[in-house]
Amino acid sequence: MKLRSISLTNVRRFAGQTVVIRGLGDGISVIAEPNEFGKSTFFDALHALFFSHYGSKAGDVKALVPEPSGGAVEVAAEIELPGGLFRVEKRFMSRAQATVTDLTRGALVGRDDEAEAWLRTVTDQGLTGPAGLLWVRQGVTTLDAGDKAENARHLGERRNLLSSVAGEIAQMTGGRRMDRVRDHCKADLERLATSGGKPKAGSPWKDARDEVAALTERVAVLSGKVAELSGALERRRVIEARLAVLDAAEARAARAAALAAAEAADRVAQAHAAKVAEAESRVKIAGLTRDDLAGRLAGLLRAYGAAAEAARVAARAVESDGLIGARLEEALAAQALCDRALEDASGRVKAARDAVAGAQRRLAAARARADLVQVRDRLTAAEAQRAMAEQAEAVVAGIAATPERVEALETALRQAERARDAQAVQAVKVQVSYAGAARVLRDGVAVPEGVVALDGRAVFDLPGIGRLAVDPGAVGRGDAGAVARAEAEEAKALAVCGVTTVEAARVALRERAEAIAAGKLAAGVMKSLAPEGLQALRALVAHTATVAGDAADDGVEPDLAGLESAVVAAEGAEAEARVRAEAAGRTVAGLTAERAGARVALSTALSVKDAAETAAGDLATRVERQAQTETAAAQAGAELAGAQAVVAGLVAGAPDLATVRAELSRARGAIEAAETEVARLRLERERLAGTIQSQAADAVEEKLAEAQGALEAARERDGRYAAEVAALIRLGEVIEATRAAAQDAYFEPVQKELAPLLAILAQDAALTFDPESLLPGRLMRNGGALDVERLSGGTQEQIAILTRLAFARLFAKAGRPVPVILDDALVHTDDARIVRMFTALHRVAAEHQVIVFTCRQMAFEALGGHRPEVVVG
Amino acid sequence: MIRFLHTSDLHLGKPFGRFPEDVRGRLKQARVGVVGRLAAAARAGGAEAVLVAGDSFDAETPSPAVVRQTLNAMAVDAGLRWIVMPGNHDSLAASELWQMMARDAPRNVVLARTEEPVTLGAGAVVLPAPCTVRRPGRDLTEVLDAATPPGVVRIGLAHGAVMEFGTGTSEDGDPAIIPPDRAARSGLDYLALGDWHGQMQIGPRQWYAGTPETDSFKHGGAGAALMVTVAGPGALPVVEPVRTGVLDWVTLALDLQAGEDGAARLRAALPGVGARVDHLMALHLTGRMTLGARAELARAVADVAPDFLYLTTDWAGVATVHDTGDLDLIDRAGALREVADRLAAEADDPALSAEARAVAAAALSRLFGYATEEA
Numbered sequence A: 001m002k003l004r005s006i007s008l009t010n011v012r013r014f015a016g017q018t019v020v021i022r023g024l025g026d027g028i029s030v031i032a033e034p035n036e037f038g039k040s041t042f043f044d045a046l047h048a049l050f051f052s053h054y055g056s057k058a059g060d061v062k063a064l065v066p067e068p069s070g071g072a073v074e075v076a077a078e079i080e081l082p083g084g085l086f087r088v089e090k091r092f093m094s095r096a097q098a099t100v101t102d103l104t105r106g107a108l109v110g111r112d113d114e115a116e117a118w119l120r121t122v123t124d125q126g127l128t129g130p131a132g133l134l135w136v137r138q139g140v141t142t143l144d145a146g147d148k149a150e151n152a153r154h155l156g157e158r159r160n161l162l163s164s165v166a167g168e169i170a171q172m173t174g175g176r177r178m179d180r181v182r183d184h185c186k187a188d189l190e191r192l193a194t195s196g197g198k199p200k201a202g203s204p205w206k207d208a209r210d211e212v213a214a215l216t217e218r219v220a221v222l223s224g225k226v227a228e229l230s231g232a233l234e235r236r237r238v239i240e241a242r243l244a245v246l247d248a249a250e251a252r253a254a255r256a257a258a259l260a261a262a263e264a265a266d267r268v269a270q271a272h273a274a275k276v277a278e279a280e281s282r283v284k285i286a287g288l289t290r291d292d293l294a295g296r297l298a299g300l301l302r303a304y305g306a307a308a309e310a311a312r313v314a315a316r317a318v319e320s321d322g323l324i325g326a327r328l329e330e331a332l333a334a335q336a337l338c339d340r341a342l343e344d345a346s347g348r349v350k351a352a353r354d355a356v357a358g359a360q361r362r363l364a365a366a367r368a369r370a371d372l373v374q375v376r377d378r379l380t381a382a383e384a385q386r387a388m389a390e391q392a393e394a395v396v397a398g399i400a401a402t403p404e405r406v407e408a409l410e411t412a413l414r415q416a417e418r419a420r421d422a423q424a425v426q427a428v429k430v431q432v433s434y435a436g437a438a439r440v441l442r443d444g445v446a447v448p449e450g451v452v453a454l455d456g457r458a459v460f461d462l463p464g465i466g467r468l469a470v471d472p473g474a475v476g477r478g479d480a481g482a483v484a485r486a487e488a489e490e491a492k493a494l495a496v497c498g499v500t501t502v503e504a505a506r507v508a509l510r511e512r513a514e515a516i517a518a519g520k521l522a523a524g525v526m527k528s529l530a531p532e533g534l535q536a537l538r539a540l541v542a543h544t545a546t547v548a549g550d551a552a553d554d555g556v557e558p559d560l561a562g563l564e565s566a567v568v569a570a571e572g573a574e575a576e577a578r579v580r581a582e583a584a585g586r587t588v589a590g591l592t593a594e595r596a597g598a599r600v601a602l603s604t605a606l607s608v609k610d611a612a613e614t615a616a617g618d619l620a621t622r623v624e625r626q627a628q629t630e631t632a633a634a635q636a637g638a639e640l641a642g643a644q645a646v647v648a649g650l651v652a653g654a655p656d657l658a659t660v661r662a663e664l665s666r667a668r669g670a671i672e673a674a675e676t677e678v679a680r681l682r683l684e685r686e687r688l689a690g691t692i693q694s695q696a697a698d699a700v701e702e703k704l705a706e707a708q709g710a711l712e713a714a715r716e717r718d719g720r721y722a723a724e725v726a727a728l729i730r731l732g733e734v735i736e737a738t739r740a741a742a743q744d745a746y747f748e749p750v751q752k753e754l755a756p757l758l759a760i761l762a763q764d765a766a767l768t769f770d771p772e773s774l775l776p777g778r779l780m781r782n783g784g785a786l787d788v789e790r791l792s793g794g795t796q797e798q799i800a801i802l803t804r805l806a807f808a809r810l811f812a813k814a815g816r817p818v819p820v821i822l823d824d825a826l827v828h829t830d831d832a833r834i835v836r837m838f839t840a841l842h843r844v845a846a847e848h849q850v851i852v853f854t855c856r857q858m859a860f861e862a863l864g865g866h867r868p869e870v871v872v873g
Numbered sequence B: 001m002i003r004f005l006h007t008s009d010l011h012l013g014k015p016f017g018r019f020p021e022d023v024r025g026r027l028k029q030a031r032v033g034v035v036g037r038l039a040a041a042a043r044a045g046g047a048e049a050v051l052v053a054g055d056s057f058d059a060e061t062p063s064p065a066v067v068r069q070t071l072n073a074m075a076v077d078a079g080l081r082w083i084v085m086p087g088n089h090d091s092l093a094a095s096e097l098w099q100m101m102a103r104d105a106p107r108n109v110v111l112a113r114t115e116e117p118v119t120l121g122a123g124a125v126v127l128p129a130p131c132t133v134r135r136p137g138r139d140l141t142e143v144l145d146a147a148t149p150p151g152v153v154r155i156g157l158a159h160g161a162v163m164e165f166g167t168g169t170s171e172d173g174d175p176a177i178i179p180p181d182r183a184a185r186s187g188l189d190y191l192a193l194g195d196w197h198g199q200m201q202i203g204p205r206q207w208y209a210g211t212p213e214t215d216s217f218k219h220g221g222a223g224a225a226l227m228v229t230v231a232g233p234g235a236l237p238v239v240e241p242v243r244t245g246v247l248d249w250v251t252l253a254l255d256l257q258a259g260e261d262g263a264a265r266l267r268a269a270l271p272g273v274g275a276r277v278d279h280l281m282a283l284h285l286t287g288r289m290t291l292g293a294r295a296e297l298a299r300a301v302a303d304v305a306p307d308f309l310y311l312t313t314d315w316a317g318v319a320t321v322h323d324t325g326d327l328d329l330i331d332r333a334g335a336l337r338e339v340a341d342r343l344a345a346e347a348d349d350p351a352l353s354a355e356a357r358a359v360a361a362a363a364l365s366r367l368f369g370y371a372t373e374e375a
């Protein structure tokens, strides 16, 4: 397609005007106008003509309306297609319409929507191009349009471009179908697996995997239980078998028989042992019998000897007793004589002592009589003194004026005196002196000469004159209160002393002292008369009187000394008599004791003799008995020997009791062990029954079988998912690998077209493409590589344009050259580079129409090319 | 004449853990009801007893609820006798189970826990060979030699695999021990066998009844029991299968060739829509399919799957043919086609591991899906 003319009516600054560009050539056409001319207006209007519906009121259309006049906007263009020359017209905003006319044939192609449809077939063949392929706007620096939707559209367009320019490229990259398959595969994989190919949380695969784990666990647990159960069942079977064996009648009978046999053997052994014991006891008895008889014989002989000896001893005792008896008789007679003599002597001593006592009593009575008068006088005097002392005490008690009290009275007296004196000093005194006989009267009484002290108001009668009243006033009366208080104290002290005047008090005090002195004197006299008190003195009087009355006064002086010597003589005789009597007593006692000993010895000897005789038995049979005993002893010895032989015989033939016992114990043990085992097994069987019942009731086997089945199913499911994931992963891998290869194939022709263009710019420059965006990714230059985005604005702009030109060349090769429109595109490019870009444009212009709008008239001089006419009218 | 219903392998309480919750529920429900259906079948056919040749229960210790519900169902028809023998799953080793059974069994239920013969009617005796443990390792059926009064019909009751028949192993894969001529050897008029979950005749007088309610795809179809009539001692038994199962387990094997319309073949082979709700389907696909055909078949399968109680598809036997037509559907040329070509090459590359090839094939399938969705 080629643009031949462009016509704008009522567009922006061309309000109410029509501006036309005519004569657009095949190669490069340059429309160089100053900036204010509005070159962008042409670009925008063309864009609206080709891509905006005639009825559109979108922003890009509205932007064409002139301000402020407004009105309908008309855009028209003549385009040359392989099928001829066509005119496309659109009127926007008001009375909007579209028209396409075939100028070659002079026929209307279509109006409005028909026109739009026709136009779409033109643009769909690549006119829109990969955004910006045909349309290179002012200041473009990147191949991205900026907004997302726009980019997506551009990406699609690039693909379309490729498919249209190189038939198979779309298929080589797989195109959108490939992308969708890839997305589908990815989505399905992501639904099941993590990026690492593991089951994804929340996915059915994970569920299956978890179920496998849970069921594996459950199967293990249940297997354990089932094993326990079958173990328990097996064990119970073993127990029951064992119990059957143990409980079997024959087994029980055999055990019982063994026990019976052992018990019988034991009985036999025990009976034999009893026999042996019996025989042994017989031996023992025979031994004892023999020993006894030997003892008896010895005893017999001893008794015979003892009897003889006892008889001798008894005879001696009888004789001895007789002798001692005679001696005792003699001693007793002697003793009687001595006793009588002693008695007589004692009588004489007593008489002598009585005589002495009588004499002493008579002497004492005489002395007492002499003392009695004197003692009685002393008592009388003492009692008198005592009365005096008591009288003095009574006097003292009757006097209240003690020295302390009188002292206090004196003090009160003095204080009253002082009080009165003090009052007197202050009192008004009146000196009375008479010259004549007339007298001053006071209260009717004549006042003597001298000083009259006034203690208050006083009225004096002055006969013949009148009355004189004197009032001393308050000062003149002095301290009357103090006087009264002192006088009251004085009165009180007097009362305490029991007197009315101080003189009386002093007298009473003197009387009291005198009474006290008199009392003291009397007490002292009494003490000297009766030092131990009156009571003792009275007792002495009474005693003395009694003693005096004890013996009559016969008037003879007793010979006390003589009497006392008689006593001494009598006592000497008595002592001698006593010595003798005591000696006789001792002799008698000695003989009496000796006689008692002899009697005991005799009695003993007789008893011994009797016993010995009894022991020895009848004298007449003694010899015979001895002989008999000797015979019996010999017989017993023989019997013992016989019994011993019997024991030896029995012991030799006895069964081994220990063996028999062991056998019995074994038989009993066997039964006991069997019973114990039976009991234990029954107990265990009970216990097992519990386990079995609980597990069986729980149906663990069923549960296990069920869990095993479920596990198998879960494993299958897990396996299916795993296989699915493996397939999806593999599919993804192959898609990615194929896609990478296809993209390489896609970029190849672009690179091929781009290479000479890039060479114009820089000798060794090369571009790599981003596989996702299908756009230049990195620029390789001077052995280095840089992201396109990081290049300078000028370089980015140049690469963007060159890439578009490369795409344009692909179009051309596909036989569908399209116009390339640059709208003030090389703004960032310096003058040196711009020339090289012009070269590149010329290279493209050989096959493409290139329309350049620019305000850089000077800079674009070097571009050369055709300059079409711009007519405004 | 004696008539009884021969069944085995009820596997009551089987949990079916492999299946989704709702399917599990219906599978269990079907098992719970099988006792009642057996009783009804016995009554309807004029049988006087039901002989259960082992594996009444799936586990040695089924839940008390399962045991009680089973006994209660047996007790409903008090005039019908049940002779229940331990199998390998519920062997005598399951002492707890058999104690509970012995304690709670109604009067019409006989527990054949020993080899002691059980009198069946006037002229017949059932000789049980109960399983002592899960794997006895010896021929338990030797006890079937036991003498019986002359002139009675001898019916053996045993559980286990018969040598030289079937797969040569038991249902659980244990070695076969029962001699193939046991009935003849022990002079049995009929040997009621249990263990094999499918119905099978092992000779003129020996039958496996199979499970009355199918429990796996291994033995397809609906469960059944055997109505056995023995005219008298020595007479050949008359054996008629009686359906007792409510759920059909169907394995549908489709061997497809490239270019074939798999979806059409599938639709043609499926049961009528009304019955599908009681069907468990296992699609076993083999052959060679193009990506497109495979995707179409997958869509067809996904389309019918909700009709069925359960539907599982095994694609493992399907080799995908990567023909240009399919690849053109992805893209005729270009990068997408390049991806498809690379994956197709990988999927068919014998130098790669089977796993890597499978991954590539799956990736290609995916790509095909995405690309055709796009188109």
Ligand SMILES: [Mn+2]
Residues within 6 Å of the ligand: B009, B011, B055, B087, B089, B171, B195, B196
């Ligand atoms: Mn079974």
